[in-house]
Amino acid sequence: MADLEWGTEVGILEGKNILVTGVLTDGSIAFHIARLAQEEGAQVVLTGFGRGLSLTTRIAGRLPKPAPIIELDVTNQEHLDALATEVKKHLPHLDGVVHSIGFAPEAALGGNFLNTAWEDVATAVQVSAYSLKSLTMACHPLFKDGASVVGLDFDAQVAWPKYDWMGVAKAALESTSRYLARDLGKDNVRINLIAAGPIRTIAAKSIPGFNEFENVWNERSPLKWDVADPVPAAQGAVALLSDWFPKTTGEIIHVDGGLHAMG
Structure with missing residues (x-):
């Protein structure tokens, strides 16, 4: 919180309009980004699709303030083409976008790397990486005087046990963010990622052997890491x-207890 006058506090997102994807449970990083954004003064609109839309609708009721919900499947071009129009029904423009989207078919995870079919790999890359470009450009007409786009990442510098093609998709996400930063800087659009440590979310539960990640962080993270606490990563996203x-773009901010820096 920033003090403008004696006794007056204004949130760091006061007056901003933020679109947040991926709110499925109140244990998700995306939920806490939306919550903190509202507490810091932002107006928030959420997206969901398919079976997850009902989950988003229910969990939205746990936010400090009501938040409109728009149906958006990032692999559906009709949804993407209509997104700006749908957002304008609730907000005049956008100042920020949160990309909290990732999916890999079961065959692309769990130690099956050498046998995964291209169709499954393509799904993982499209949903988890290409969608950053799709979402950003769908929102681009709503950016008034620039904007901040923040994506959620899991560090792809190394090969993780059983993460397989999702790791490749995250590497593609990281590269996509840099190219978007290059091409959209002229519009004052910043593109950054938060590389969070492992959090027990719905997405994490779909990863076979997730407990192996937890063990690595318990042993090697210089700062104590809590896989049940999504708030630090959410705070990093809200700051961005x-x-x-x-003047920060094309960056990957690690919120992982410092493990990425350890040998």
């Missing part, structure tokens, strides 16, 4: 959505 990082 604010005006406090005006």
Whole structure:
């Protein structure tokens, strides 16, 4: 919170309009980004699709303030083409976008790397990486005086046990963010990622052997890591959505207890 006058506090997102994807449970990083964004003064609109839409609708009721919900499947071009129009029904423009989208078919995870068919790999890359470009460009007409786009990442510098093609998709996400930063900088659009440590989310439960990640962090993270606490990663995302990082783009901010820096 920033003090503008004696006794007056204004949130770091005061007056901003933020679109948040991927709110499925109140244990998700995306939920806490939406919550903190509202608490810091932002107006928030959520997206969901398919069976997850009902989950998003239910969980949205746990936010501090009501948040409109728009149906959006990032692999559906009709949804993408209509997104700006749908957002304008609730907000005049957008100042920030949160990309919390990732999926890999079961065959692309769990140690099946050498046998995964291209169709499954293609799904993982399209949903988890290409969608950052799709979502950003669908929202681009709503960016008034620039914007901050923040994606959620899991560090792809190394090969993780059983993460397989999702790891490849995250590497593609990281590269996509850099190219978007290059091409959209002229519009004052910042593209950054939060590389969070492992959090027990719905997505994590779909990863076979997730407990192996937990063991690695328990043993090697210099700062104590809690796989049940999504708030630190959410705080990092909210900071990037604010005006406090005006000249940071193409960056990966690690919120992982420092493990990425350890040998």
